[in-house]
Amino acid sequence: MLKVDQYDYIRTAHRVYGKAIKELARETGHSKNTIKKILKQEYIGYKQRSKQPYPVLGPYIQEIDRWLGDDKDKPYKQRHTATRIYHRLKSELEYSGGETTVRRYVREAKLRLGLTNQQAFIPSDPTTAQEAEVDWGNCQAVIAGEPVKLKLFCIRSKCSGKHFVRCYPCERQQALFDAHIQAFSFFGGVFPVLIYDNLTTVVQKVFKGKKRHLQESYNRFKAYYNFDPRFCNPGQGHEKGGIEGLVGYARRNYMVPIPHADSLDELNTRLLDDCMAYGEHRIAGQTQSVNELFESEKQVLLPLPTTSFSNVETFMVRVNKYATVIIDKNRYSVPTRYAYMRVQAIVEIDQVIIYWSGRKISTHHRLYGNNKWSLKPEHYLELIRQRPQSFDTARPILQWRDQWPDCLEKLLEHFRRKNGVTKGTREFVTVLMLYEKYAVDKIEAAVKEALKSNVGCSNALKQILHSQNISMESQFDPLSNWETLPPADISAYEQLGGIL
Known part of the structure; x- marks a missing residue:
């Protein structure tokens, strides 16, 4: 194929130095017709082949076309790739050529057979806000x-x-x-x-x-x-x-x-x-x-409704023997007195609310997954107090025990040491039941005070909480310090008496 430097030499030699076509043909080895074409037109470089020869792959082309043709009825993700065809040619038909040649032919064959995945797209301008x-x-x-x-x-x-x-x-x-x-x-x-x-x-x-x-x-x-x-x-x-x-x-x-x-x-x-x-x-x-x-x-969006869509699901379920209801393959506890009752569960995206006879009896954070338990210890404390031997193995207590402060663990040991395991456990469960009435920090402060005072029963701890409550209320009671108030000014009443 003619190179650009040869093209330059022939045209310059003829146009500038006046060399004849016959002489240029003898010097360059090109035919006179080729020299004439060079002098008439621009340099066109390499000419694209009208047909690509495959000297090594040629005997296998018919088989490749058959494999690709059969793919038309096969699932898209289970069709032949060029790499798979190359490996099949080597293992099944002893092909000795290169993978690049196979890739080039497969690309051409897929285009010819309509097996290409790539699609063209139409440029578009979406309608505003539609x-x-x-x-x-x-x-x-x-x-x-x-x-x-x-x-x-x-x-x-x-x-x-x-x-x-x-x-x-x-x-x-x-x-x-x-x-x-x-x-x-x-x-x-x-x-x-x-x-x-x-x-x-x-x-x-x-x-x-x-x-x-x-x-x-x-x-x-x-x-x-x-x-x-x-x-x-x-x-x-x-x-x-x-x-x-x-x-x-x-x-x-x-x-x-x-x-x-x-x-x-x-x-x-x-x-x-x-x-x-x-x-x-x-x-x-x-x-x-x-x-x-x-x-x-x-400006053209549809307006929002006055109230949002009520995105809740409602279920009527029966409470089982463990005082739980099963909703969406997960369990949620209710107070044990509602065992075996039919209740209504209102399920929102992030919480589950359980009602009995129109009264809310339990609220839980929504669980996702399977066979998960949401147990609130307060639902089981009364029953555990009646059966203190279940305390150490009760799941609600075990889950809570991992999180409660060290002072509670010390109080449990103290009550058991003073009263024995059974009675000490009952006394401790009574203390846990106080969490429904008092704030966490108040209970922890009372527990520490009880340990410091070496008290041995829940009643003493209740008294500590009660006294703390009275003390807190007195801080906000305007009459709690009446003894230190100045004498009342009664002159206004005397003026009133004169008017009457």
């Missing part, structure tokens, strides 16, 4: 010292890019509803159209085309807020590429390094601050910030 995309992602955090896996809810305006991110222990329907409610409040309104994957918490059944049979409870939720849900084709998450990008962005920027928080609420407060700060960001290709773009969207 659409937002919704999705879940996975992340990790350390909550109260424990590493936990969380679900990251993300919603993003297609037009302005303003987004809202919040973490939940799960992606169940109740969490989905709460996330929407929090997001609507953040945006100050409801987007007319929300775009989803085919979430099972939303879609009960997917039909051919765009038709979907929605979950009944989700239907009620969308009817309350009046937005229109739209769904991607199955397996086509790229149809909402903006939110797919947000999930990764939020995980890389808001959750790195892995955040530590005392509670999930604290973590979500930080995420809210991150979302607010993102409003000052300017997306590539835009002349305005996210907040500036969103200002025009706010």
Whole structure:
């Protein structure tokens, strides 16, 4: 193939120095026709081959085409790759060529057979404030010292890019509803159209085309807020590429390094601050910030209802012999006197409230997972006092005992030493029951005073608490120091008597 320096020499020799075509052909070894072409046109470099020869791979091409043709009916993730074809050629057909040649041919063959995965996209400008995309992602955090896996809810305006991110222990329907409610409040309104994957918490059944049979409870939720849900084709998450990008962005920027928080609420407060700060960001290709773009969207968002959607679930359940109710595969305690009763459980996203005959009898923080127990010691203390031998093995006491102060442990040992194990335990349980009436710091102060005074029963400790209470009340009683008050001024009464 002619090189550029040869092209330069031939044209310069002929045009500048007047050498003849015949002479140039003899000097360079090129034909006279080639010399004439060089003198007539620009340098064109290497010419693309109309057909790529495969001298070593040629005998195997028919077999490769057959393998690729059979892939048309196979699952997308179980089709031949170029690497897999290369290894099959070597192991099954003793191919001796290189992998690069196989890759080049497979790329051409897939294009010819219509097996390429890459798709072209149509550039579009979303209608202002009409659409937002919704999705879940996975992340990790350390909550109260424990590493936990969380679900990251993300919603993003297609037009302005303003987004809202919040973490939940799960992606169940109740969490989905709460996330929407929090997001609507953040945006100050409801987007007319929300775009989803085919979430099972939303879609009960997917039909051919765009038709979907929605979950009944989700239907009620969308009817309350009046937005229109739209769904991607199955397996086509790229149809909402903006939110797919947000999930990764939020995980890389808001959750790195892995955040530590005392509670999930604290973590979500930080995420809210991150979302607010993102409003000052300017997306590539835009002349305005996210907040500036969103200002025009706010005008056409659907207004929020006067009251938020009642995102609760109600269950009628029976209390079992352990004085617990089982809700969503987890157990929550009630006072033991309600054992075997039917009660009503109101389940919110973060708490469980239990009622009997319209009266609240127990409140618990909501548990997620399976076979977890939320036991409140005060629910069992009366029964434990009746059966003191169960004290050391009672689960509510064991859970509490890991957290209570050393002074309580010392008081237990002191009571048992003075009264014997059985009576001493009863006296100690009576002290524990005081936690329902008095503040923690007051009880701990009274326990320390009781240990210092070497008292041996709960009544003495009650007396200490009672005296402390009287002392505290006297500090705020204006008549408690009446003896030191100055004499009353009765001159005003004398004037009144003169008038009468």
